[in-house]
Amino acid sequence: MTFAEAEQYFIDALGEIYLQREAKSLFFVWINTTLGKNKTDLVLQKDEVFNIPENDLFFVVSRLKQKEPIQYILGKTTFADLPFFVKSGALIPRPVTEELVNHILEEYTGTKNLQVLDIGTGSGCIAIALAKKLDITVFGLDKNPKALAIAEENAVLNRVKINFFRHDIFDSKFPLTEKFNIIVSNPPYVLDSEKMQMDANVVDYEPQEALFVADNDPLLFYRQIVKLSDNLLLPDGKLFFEINEKQGDAIRNLLAENNFNDIILWQDIHGKDRFIKACYGK
Known part of the structure; x- marks a missing residue:
């Protein structure tokens, strides 16, 4: 043929x-x-x-x-020009998230000895892409052991050292004592009510708990990460989020009410509010 x-x-x-x-x-x-x-x-x-x-x-x-995603069929994909294994235990890395990584790279290239925490690391794509291209120590957190196993494989594949660990951010005791220059997260932000608008290759195959959040509490994960940041971020450390396009103002207000300043909301390549960053300072 x-x-x-x-x-x-x-x-x-x-x-x-x-x-x-x-x-x-x-x-x-x-x-x-x-x-x-x-x-x-x-x-x-x-x-x-x-x-x-x-x-x-x-x-x-x-x-x-x-309707199975081609990435799961092939078992691999690329993200930020790097190879990644993909399996059903973790979300497929998406081009839109590359934009978040690129923004961090633009801001911090040349900066030395950074400490970075990736909350909800999944396949490890954000943590690994940053570790590959910056002088940093990276920690990657996820509550899903299947996702962490995939992330470990991807770190080996890309020859970077990431400190992955299992933790649910809603548990009372956080297992790290380190302080961070950067916390980055792409938490679940698709509303349950938006599920019907999504393709079957996403809804039927990708892990639901990494995608969806209840309509009556769309800021559930953001609120908890902001709360944790009070003890985890260094003074003038920065928090980077990928967000639901409808929640930009609400997340900006959440950050402003919790000792964050220099809050910047920016759009993805499709012109939708998709990312937000803020500087921490009491």
């Missing part, structure tokens, strides 16, 4: 589920991950026969028909 024939098979087989452009995108992710081919390669080599068994192609497409 040639590359062009394989791409057409993706389009035809997935036509009832995905738009043509989506099927083409899935094909590219598959072929790029398995053979390292880029889009130019696929144009120039479209009539070449590739060396992946056709059964592998059929197997991938059969799982895509069930």
Whole structure:
């Protein structure tokens, strides 16, 4: 089978589920991950026969028909130009979160000896990307042992040392005595009522507890992290959040009421309020 024939098979087989452009995108992710081919390669080599068994192609497409995310099927993805293993125990790293990482990198590149805490580390993507590119000591916290196991694998894969540990932020005693220059978190922020608007490949496969929060308490995790920051952040340390686009003002007010200043809310590439940072100071 040639590359062009394989791409057409993706389009035809997935036509009832995905738009043509989506099927083409899935094909590219598959072929790029398995053979390292880029889009130019696929144009120039479209009539070449590739060396992946056709059964592998059929197997991938059969799982895509069930709306399973391509990243879980392949078992890997990229984030911040780094490789990551992905499994069903942790959220799939998303491009929007790369924007948060890039903002931190822009602000702190060249700064030495930073202490960073990533709350709700999941696959470890934020912690690992920062550790790979900054002179820092990083701690990554999650309550899910499956997520932590994946994060440990990703740290080894990317040859960085991260101090991962298991903890539920709502437990009374926090296990660390360290103080931090940066606390970063992408906590659950999708409202339960928004679940119906989301694709099945997210709702049916990714861990619900890492995504959703009750409508009657949308700031549940933010409020607890802000509370913990009172003991964990150094003076003039900074807190970085990824947020629900509808909660920007509420989180800004929460921070202002809890000894944070220089509060900045900024938008993602789609023009939605998505990130907020604030400086801690009593």
